Amino acid sequence: MKSKPFLHRRILVAIKSCLAAFSFSADAAEPQKAAQIHYPLDSQETFTGPEALFSGEVQVKMLFPENDTAHYSGAYVTFQPGARTAWHQHPAGQHMVVTDGTALTGTRDGKVIEFHQGETVWCPKEIDHWHGATPHSAMTHLVVTGSKDGANVIWKEKVTDQQYLAAQKQQTVDIKILNKPQQAMVAIAAFTASGELQKLQKAVADGLDSGLTINEIKEIQMHLYAYAGFPRSLNALATTMQVIATRKSNGIADAVGVELDPLAGPQDSLAMGIKVQTQLAGQPVTGPLFDFAPYSNVLLQKHLFGDLFARDILDFKSREIATVAALANMPAVTPQLTAHIGIAVNAGLTHKQLQAIAQVLANKVNQASADAVTQALNNSNQ
Structure with missing residues (x-):
C-alpha cells in the first residue's frame, strides 16, 4: 500500500x-x-x-x-x-x-x-x-x-x-508463577479487606485445599488489621473459624501449621520495626506526611513492621502478596498500593509475580482490583 x-x-x-x-x-x-x-x-x-x-x-x-x-x-x-x-x-x-x-x-x-x-x-x-x-x-x-x-x-x-x-x-500472565498457596492468599486477602464474607468462605476453603495451614490463613487476616481495620480482620477470622468447624464436621482434618504465641513479639517493637521498615522500603522512611504527623510513622514502625512483619509464620513475600491484594480491593488507597508495589519488589517479588497477582484478582475477585494492581505497577515503574 x-x-x-x-x-x-x-x-x-x-x-x-x-x-x-x-x-x-x-x-x-x-x-x-x-x-x-x-x-x-x-x-x-x-x-x-x-x-x-x-x-x-x-x-x-x-x-x-x-x-x-x-x-x-x-x-x-x-x-x-x-x-x-x-x-x-x-x-x-x-x-x-x-x-x-x-x-x-x-x-x-x-x-x-x-x-x-x-x-x-x-x-x-x-x-x-x-x-x-x-x-x-x-x-x-x-x-x-x-x-x-x-x-x-x-x-x-x-x-x-x-x-x-x-x-x-x-x-495473559501464567499465574503458575505463583504457587497454589500464594494464589489462594490473593483471594483470601482481597475478600478480607472488602468484607465480602460469603466469598471469603470459599476463598478460605480453597486456601486450605491448596495447602495453606490454618495458622497461615489466620496470620494473613491478623496482618490485614493494619490495612483494613480491626472490624474487617475480626470478621474474617470469625468466618475462617466457621469454615474450619464445618470442614471438621465433614471429616476434613486441616493442618494447623506452625504455632506461635499470639503475644510473642520482639521486646523492642519500635527498634525492630525501624529495621524492617528500612529493609523493605530500601531506605529510611521520611517525608512531609511524617513531618506533619510524626507519631503516625512510630505507629507504623511499632505495630505494622515491628509486631506484624517481624512475626515468622509468614515471610515478607507472603505478607506483601496479601497486602497488595487487600489494597487492590479497597477504594481510594492508590498511593498506599503504589508504595507497596515497591515494597513487594524489595521483599523479593518479581514484576511477573506482581502481574500474576493482578491476573488472580481478575480470575477470582474482580477486574477493578486487577486493574488497580496493573495501574500501580505502571505508576511505580517496577
Whole structure:
C-alpha cells in the first residue's frame, strides 16, 4: 500500500531545518557560523491521531523534526486504554521508548511484545507492526523515527478488534508463577479487606485445599488489621473459624501449621520495626506526611513492621502478596498500593509475580482490583 504523504507529514513530520556543525578558524578566534536550535516546550504541533490510522483515542505531540543531517524525528504518542495504531512499517525503522504505562507491539507473525516504563523496542525497517496501550491502562511512548527518501511511515489497514484481543490472550500472565498457596492468599486477602464474607468462605476453603495451614490463613487476616481495620480482620477470622468447624464436621482434618504465641513479639517493637521498615522500603522512611504527623510513622514502625512483619509464620513475600491484594480491593488507597508495589519488589517479588497477582484478582475477585494492581505497577515503574 502506498504511503499517505499528507498524513505522514502530520504524524511524524519531516520538516527540513539546518543544524550545522560548529566551525573554528585555526587560531580559534573565528566565531561560530551556526547555533544550536532550541525547540521550546509545546512549540511543535500536537494533534489527535486520525481515525483512519488509529483505533481509540490517541494524541501525538511532536518534539523535533527531521533536518538536513539527522534523518529522524521525535514525538510523544499517548494512547488511551485499548487504543492502538493501524498496521504500518517504517522505511528506516523506529525506536519506541515507554515513558508512562505499559505498551504492546505486534507483528504479522502473531508475536506480541509487552514493554514497560523505561524499556525500549527497536522496530527494523519494512516490518509490518502495530503498537498501542493495554485494554485497561493508558500508555505514552517516545518514538524516534528514521526517514528514507523523505518518507518515514507507510500506513496499511487498521488492526481489527479480533487481532487486538488475540494479542491480549497471548499476553495473559501464567499465574503458575505463583504457587497454589500464594494464589489462594490473593483471594483470601482481597475478600478480607472488602468484607465480602460469603466469598471469603470459599476463598478460605480453597486456601486450605491448596495447602495453606490454618495458622497461615489466620496470620494473613491478623496482618490485614493494619490495612483494613480491626472490624474487617475480626470478621474474617470469625468466618475462617466457621469454615474450619464445618470442614471438621465433614471429616476434613486441616493442618494447623506452625504455632506461635499470639503475644510473642520482639521486646523492642519500635527498634525492630525501624529495621524492617528500612529493609523493605530500601531506605529510611521520611517525608512531609511524617513531618506533619510524626507519631503516625512510630505507629507504623511499632505495630505494622515491628509486631506484624517481624512475626515468622509468614515471610515478607507472603505478607506483601496479601497486602497488595487487600489494597487492590479497597477504594481510594492508590498511593498506599503504589508504595507497596515497591515494597513487594524489595521483599523479593518479581514484576511477573506482581502481574500474576493482578491476573488472580481478575480470575477470582474482580477486574477493578486487577486493574488497580496493573495501574500501580505502571505508576511505580517496577
